[in-house]
Amino acid sequence: MSRATAASVQPIPRVALTWLLVAQAVVIIPHLEHLPLWIVALWLGCAAWRIQVFRMRASYPSGIAKLALVAAAGLGVWFSSGSLIGLDAGVVLLIAAFVIKLMELKTRRDAWVLILLGFFAVTTSYLFQDDIIAAAFSLLPVLALLAAAIGLQQSSFAARPMPTLRLAGGLLLQALPLMLLLFLLFPRMGPLWSLPLPGDKAMTGLSDSMAPGDMVELSQSSALAFRVSFDGQPPPRSLLYWRALTLERFDGLRWSTAFQRGDRPPQWQQRGTPLQYQVIMEPNGRPWLFALDAGQTSLNDARMMSDFHLERRLPVRQGLMYRATSWPEALLEPDDAARAQRINLSLPQGGNPQARAWAQQLRERYPQPAELVQAMLRSFREQPFRYTLRPPDAGSERIDGFLFDTRAGFCEHYAGAMTFVLRAAGIPARVVTGYQGGEASSSGNYLAIRQFDAHAWVEYWQRGRGWTRVDPTGAVAPERIEQGLEAALGQEGSFLESDPFSPLRYRNFALLNQLRMAWEDANYGWQRWVLGYQAEQQGDMLKRWFGGLDRQWIGALLIGGGALLLGLLALVLFKPWQRTADVQLRSFQRFERILAPLGMRREPGEGARDFCRRAIKVLPAHAQAIRDYLDAFEKQRYGGAAASPAELRGHLARLRRELPWRLRPSRGKGT
Incomplete structure (x- = not known):
């Protein structure tokens, strides 16, 4: 053996x-x-x-x-x-x-x-x-x-x-140091295979359909959805509508998506000053991305779908960082009415007769779509509508029950009801879901958008102007748009009521809020500089460092730098400048290191013979091995015998084998 x-x-x-x-x-x-x-x-x-x-x-x-x-x-x-x-x-x-x-x-x-x-x-x-x-x-x-x-x-x-x-x-x-070098310079490759999220659950809570009550459940979560940092001053909070999906089909209860992957790209015109920003998404198991209207992204595997939302080829199963550019004043399909007429005017046969009758009254009184929309907003604003996370049951005719009976609901109630009435009045309309607003960091470098910022609003179509955003929630609870969900629910006290230990519930306590924001800043830095360090960021860094060098030169420099780092590390570990050329002295230093773990250490000025005598007293069962080594050492060191490193190594190996390693060594120096 x-x-x-x-x-x-x-x-x-x-x-x-x-x-x-x-x-x-x-x-x-x-x-x-x-x-x-x-x-x-x-x-x-x-x-x-x-x-x-x-x-x-x-x-x-x-x-x-x-x-x-x-x-x-x-x-x-x-x-x-x-x-x-x-x-x-x-x-x-x-x-x-x-x-x-x-x-x-x-x-x-x-x-x-x-x-x-x-x-x-x-x-x-x-x-x-x-x-x-x-x-x-x-x-x-x-x-x-x-x-x-x-x-x-x-x-x-x-x-x-x-x-x-x-x-x-x-x-x-x-x-x-080697870990840091590999992290910075080793090629960033995509995964060799894809795994589903734990339990195959999407963490954002948004889905490709919406029914009354869905957003209410989502609003009770303070989990992070994504972070955004703008190149320059961010726009006002009232303009921060982060699009996720467009819901165009309605079956009487749920709104759902109607786009297909084979749909043609939408027609739109860039207008105004673009906004440029960086998004760091949390994993959610869904393929869509978040962006302001109308958005484009730098990701190679993402594109704008026919309903103007951005979507990747694969779901977001790990943290994702991407850059986006948006034109808030863009015209979205100003001249293409075919799709708008075909999909965004359809309603179920029958149901909600009061809402349909109201739509006809509004149409007769306000023939222009913009005027009709403003009339609906005035109604929401002037009538006793309430914004609440505790909406009562609206009955089987949900639109009628909400508009004419309970008049209390969350954003999806208002968006769904308004879209239904607009369609019944002959105006193409659809529901858009995503997030609205965001909390600014203490440093002002980014916005944090959370689950409770999930929101639903309405888009309606006009010839020459295309799709126009309108938010009925802003007419009922303008503080929700201007200040956030907590301000809108201040009197009701339902903000994060199912999560009493969330630090976001105690933002009015200055010290706790400062600690929370400091921790948020640290996590943002971690996500941006560590988790977000992918192939694109690595390529930008190498260009900044090496300029116009081609890949072969960069590879040679990286290999040379790695070899240099390993060489420096080897010098630090082995310290060749501290080694002596004296064969016998190096051997005796090894002898001391063998005995050191057992508590035997040579005193300053103590000679080899005296040290070995002390060692024999502590380890009498191994006295012969110690004497044999001492004799060989003294003969070579002081007796004029020829230097024989192999002989000294043999005695050390014998001593090392015989020492009782299972015996717990004394911490003292021996006597």
Whole structure:
């Protein structure tokens, strides 16, 4: 059996087992939110059993017991996730294997398998959360896994956990320059495959259809939807209508999209001064992007659809940063009435007779679309309509019930009712969903748009003017548009009532709000400079650094820079300038390093013979090995014998093999 093979089947030292248990605990913690509780119970049971095995109070499980445990884990994944396929189930299976492997942990080879599994499990946590806290916490399991690996290799640390941890921390710090270099310069490639979001759930809450009550539920969430930073002064809040989708079909209850991927691009005319800005989206599992009207984006795989919303080819499954340009004064389809007439005048047969009758009255009195729209807005403003998150039931005829009975609702009630009446009056109209407004950061560098900023408004079509935005919510609750949802619901007290611990509910407390805004700024920087550092940003950076150099020269410079960095790191680690050419002195320094972990350190001015005598008193069982080394050293150093490095190395190797590494060393210096 070779030395490497023999080492791989040796028992696992206590310090390595300790750090493996710690690593498993800190690997599992970030997954607790989406792991079933039985995984935690499984780990506690496996850890307790393995500790008892180490204490020789229990035996390793039999093959049948391990097989039964694996089968039980598989059934547990099936019942908790509903499948053995998919991201959620795959991660649970991985964590279960990571835990069960602890039960058969016998040799160092088994420990290495567990360590590699641990590193892979750490990376899966980024599939669920990638903010600053998650990134900082992921260093803890990496540190514990490195400590376990060192405990397997460095026998002098086998009974000393803290020196092992310090060495692991030192290695991690030494790797940081290389990590930074690779992050900045390694080519940014797209994913080799695509995975669905956890649970296949969209985080924004917006969907491709809308019914009364949908936006009410969404308004109770303070989760971030996206952030925007403008090139220059941002427009007033009242103009910040972030388009997501256009809903053109109505079945009597729900509004839904009507566009198709094969639809032709829309016709529009750029007018006015464009706005340029950068958007950082949160993952939502949907393909559409957010932009002001009329928007264009720098993404190669995104385009403007026939209803003027922006859409990617693939869903946004991870944080996405893109630049966009918008023309708020653009004319949207000013001359093309065919599609507007075909889709945006259709209504279900029958239903809501009062709303239809009102539409005819308005049409007779106000023949011009703009006049009719203003008449509806005056009605919303002057009649006792209320803006509320607690709308009463409007009955089976929802439009009639809202307009003529309850007169209380949220943005989707007003947008849906107004669109219905406009269509009944012969004016093409549609509902647009997205977000309105945004909270400015403390530094003023960006706007944060959250779930409760979700909004619905109306577009109606006129020949020569195209699609024109109108927001009935602004007529009922202008403070919602000018100041935000919290101001509009101040008297009702329903803002984030289902989330009492949200810091956004306590923005009137100056200190708490300052701390929250500081944390928001830190997260924005993390998203922009770390998560948003993709191929486009890397290309811009390389152009700024290297100018007009071609890719071959840039590649050569990067390779040379990497080699230089590794060379500097090697110089710092090995310190060749501190090495002496004296063969015997270098050998004695190694002798001292062998004894140092056991508490034996040479005193200043103490000679070699006196130091060895002290060592013999502390380690009498190994006195002969120490004397043999001392004799060889003195003969070569002082007796005139020819220098023989191989002889000194042989005595050191013998001493290293014989020392009792499992014995806990004394922290004193010996006597």
